[in-house]
Amino acid sequence: MTAQVNRHTFDEVMVPNYAPAAFIPVSGKGSRLWDQGGNEYIDFASGIAVTSLGHLHPELTAVLHEQVDRLWHLSNTFTNEPALRLARRLTESTFAEKVFFSNSGAEANEAALKLARRYAFDHFGGDKTGIVSCKQAFHGRTLFTVSVGGQPKYTEGFAPLPGNLNHIEFNNLAAAEAAINDGTCAVIVEPVQGEGGVLPATPEYLKKLRELCDKHNALLIFDEVQIGVGRSGSLFAYMHYGVTPDILTSAKALGNGMPIGAMLTTSKIAASFVVGTHGSTYGGNPLACTVADKVIEIINTPEVLQGVHKRHQWLKEGLERINAKYGVFKDVRGMGLLMGAELQGELQGKAKDFVNAGARHGLVVLVAGTNIVRLAPSLVIPETDLQEGLKRLEAVTAELLEKAKAAKEAQPA
Structure with a gap:
């Protein structure tokens, strides 16, 4: 008999590094979720930009079931057909010539940073080890990647940290020029900062980084873990900008929920990862690669990618309508279907309240810090679901403003 579990079970048995919602989703279809009590939610989060083709996509479910009945796992003393097919699809669709598979975005970034230092060692000697990244960046939770990410709150208490890292202001050309020098082995950047506030890079900034x-x-x-695989409206955001990186990392939407990450690069650079220099027990897992191959096949089509631009416009117009009525957003920004609404006035600093109130109104949203409401719906969300989600977001906004007003009036004169 299956044991009954609820939100209190989390507090009893799980390490307390998360603070999950009070409700537990148990099923999903398309852009909707249902919890243990049968309550329905519009999903504007996609598991933090993961389920970009929605929940229970029939084509993904079909290929996964087929692979489940064939082969689940091989060690890396072998390879497998799904991994080779996915690698070929990725190299045929991008600048890359070689691919390394991992289980997550953090692992893909770890591989990218290790490869950069190894490549510099092979070609220029042991002194070229500097890594330049951006303040407010997020590249993962391993000790290396969290140190490279420019958010001190994530490294507090974990010292000593890896060294020779330089964090510069995002989109600041002068800062880049001052920081990047002959001792730099790599520059890592998110074309759109996700956790840092949903901030797109300027074309001039990325071009300057390429030049330097x-x-x-x-x-x-380019860390495209969050913005990659169609979310920008291009298969990868570098294509939108017209700036080609040496290494690109991908995860999240790549597997639509199956754990997979990928590091893409050129043959010349990949040559520094000779046998034994890096590895992953589960990287390239046949189940994950089977799903990811179908994900790329579906997303890398004019229908889906053009649909992202159309849905971006619907979402942006909806947010602007809410703002015209309530005046709560200082800025609405982002790219494709990764959008951020910066709060102001009575609701400044209360992004988390949107998450909590959203749950009461049947809406799942994200935050990016304390002052940004982050939205990342499915790339194929039906217009009816998107508009219903915006309607619920407006109800959330009205409720929070009413509560803020009541709290202000209750304060002693």
Whole structure:
């Protein structure tokens, strides 16, 4: 008999590094979720930009079931057909010539950063080890990637941290010029900062990074873990910007919920990862690769990618309508279907309240810090679901403003 579990079970048995919602989703279809009590939610989060083709997509479910009946796992003393098919699809669809598979975005970034240092060691000697990244960046939770990410709150209490890292202001050309030099082995950047506030890079900034990396023989790494695989409206955001990195990392939407990450690069750079230099027990798992191959096949089509631009417009117009009525957003920004609404006035600093109130209104949203409501719906969300989600977001906004007003009036004069 299956044991009954609820939200209190989390507090009893799980390490307390998360603070999950009070409700527990148990099923999903498309852009809707249902919890243990049968309550329905519009999903504007996609598991933090993961389920970009929605929940229980029939084509993904079908190929997964087929692979489940064939082969689940092989060690890396072998390879497997799904991994090779996915690698070929990725190399045929991007600048890359070689692919390394991992289980997550953090592992893909770890591999990218290790490869950059190894490549510099092979070609320029042991002194070229500097890594330049951006303040407020997020590249994962391993000790290396969390140190490279420019958010001190995530490294507090974990010292000593890996060294020779330099964090510069995002979108600041002068800061980049001052920081990148002949001792730099790599520059890593998110084309759109996700956790840092849903901030798109300017084209000039990414072009300057490319120019400086070329000048100083450094590798340019694009972390597209969150914005990649169609969310920008291009298969990968580098295509939108017209700036090609040396290494690109992908995860999240790549598996639509199956754990998989990928590091893409050129043959010349990949050559530094000789046998034994890096590895992953589960990286390239046949189940995950089977699903990811179908994900890329579906998303890398004019229908889906053009649909992202259309849905972006619907979402942006909806947020602007809410703002015209309530005046709560200082800025609405983002790219494709990764959008951020910066709060102001009575609701400034209360992004988490939108998450909590959203649950009461049947809406799942995200935050990016304390002052940004982050939205990342499915790339194929039906217009009816998107508009219903916006309707619920407006109800959330009205409720929070009413509560803020009541709290203000209750304060002693």
